[in-house]
Amino acid sequence: MSRLPRLAAVATATLALTVLVSVPTSASEARWGSSRPSVGGEPTVSDPRVVAHFDFAQGQTAENIVLEPDGSAIVSFSNARQVARVDKQGTVTILATLPPVANPNTPVIGVAATTGVTRAHDGTIYVVYATGTSETGVWRIGPDGSGPEQIAELPTNGFPNAIDIDEECGTLYVADSVLGTVWSVPQDGGPRTAWATGTELQPLPAPDGLVGANGLKVHNGAVWVSNTDRQTLLRIPIRHDKTAGAIETRATGLSWIDDFDFTGRGDTVLAALIMDNQVALVRPDGTHKVVLTEQDGLDNPTAVAVGHKKVYVTSAAFFNPVNPDPNLLLARLSKGHK
Structure with a gap:
């Protein structure tokens, strides 16, 4: 197990160096001190604290997160190929380990990795x-802990990243960072469909581009997607016939954007900026400000989840060569009037 994190770290460090040259830092970001005041009644993030530290040497690079009704977090550990539960006391329980792959050939990173995670209301x-093999796809872990079981294959030459569920129409949506595609998969499993494609979802052209569509959430009748290379937050309406509408760019200049979540029913977003070690609040008008930083405990933040009047942030420490600290951070969320 200890070899796998080192291999993945080398591969992802190469990715970091490549993207670092190609993606400039946004000039529109504003840094805030520890008070982080509310502007115009917008949500406020305060009192950040790390509630769980993970074992980098064992591959516990926290990649993605979804919440349970009691406030526990379901977290994917990408390099360990695991899914874990972190309870409110910070205790980590491994729920499943995905099967090893003899000769992984995953684009960009070269190793097998668990990435996005989501949860149905019944606990699935x-x-x-x-x-990079036939094991690439969507896997299911039953509410009783059964599985993991592969329910859909995705292209071996792609890099499926984030996932979210629309239970009203029984559909899972997956963002592919290499193929620039949002895939749809029946919730019960079955063939994939290229639900949305387009330049907006693709990486930048070679040699600069590597990671296009990255984070994904279903929200207010649309699939929202981040594009890391293009520093954008996108909205794709779900039409009445469940097909994809035209891709809308809702925010730009979000350097290093990874996954994200919404602060409530409106369209205000909290987004992880992985290489900047920041979380940004993105307003509905597309402007944004930094609300959490490395000083709060972030170490290459990968994803955000909002619930129980709290903000949960996973950090993977992928690109930290000295004292990497993959962790789970919690902060208080005051929603203001939006």
Whole structure:
């Protein structure tokens, strides 16, 4: 097990160096001190604290997160190929380990990795597995802990990343960072469909581009997607016939954007900026400000989840060569009037 994190770290460090040259830092970001005041009644993030530290040497690079009704977090550990539960006391329980792959050939990173994770109301967990082999796809863990079981294959030459569920129409949506595609998969499993494609979802052209569509959430009748290379937050309406509408760019200049979540029913977003070690609040008008930083405990933040009047942030420490600290951070969320 100890070899796998080192291999993944080398591969992802190469990715970091490449993207670092190609993606400039946004000039529109404003840094805030520890008070982080509310502006115009917008949500406020305060009192950040790390509630769980994970074992980098064992591959516990926290990649994605979804919440349970009691406030526990379901977290994917990408390099360990695992899905874990972190309870409110910070205790970690491994729920499932995805099967090893003899010769993984995953684009960008070269190793097998668990990436996105989501949860149905009945407790079923869906996780994305990227391997570069036939095991690439969506896997299911039953409410009783059964599985993991592969329920859909995704292209071996892609890099499936984030996943979210629309239970009203029984559909899982998956963002592919290499193929620039949002895939749809029946919740019960079955063939994939290229639900949305377009330049907005693709990485930048070679040699600069590597990671396009990255984070994904279903929200207010649309699928929202981040594009890391293009520093954008996108909205794709779900039409009445469940097909994809035209892709809308809702925010730009979000350097290093990874996954994200909404602060409530409106369209205000909290987004992880992985290489900047920041979380940004993105307003509905597309402007944004930084609300959490490395000083709060972030170490290459990968994803955000909002619930129980709290903000949960996973950090993977992928690109920290000295004292990496993958962790789970919690902060208080005051929603203001939006």
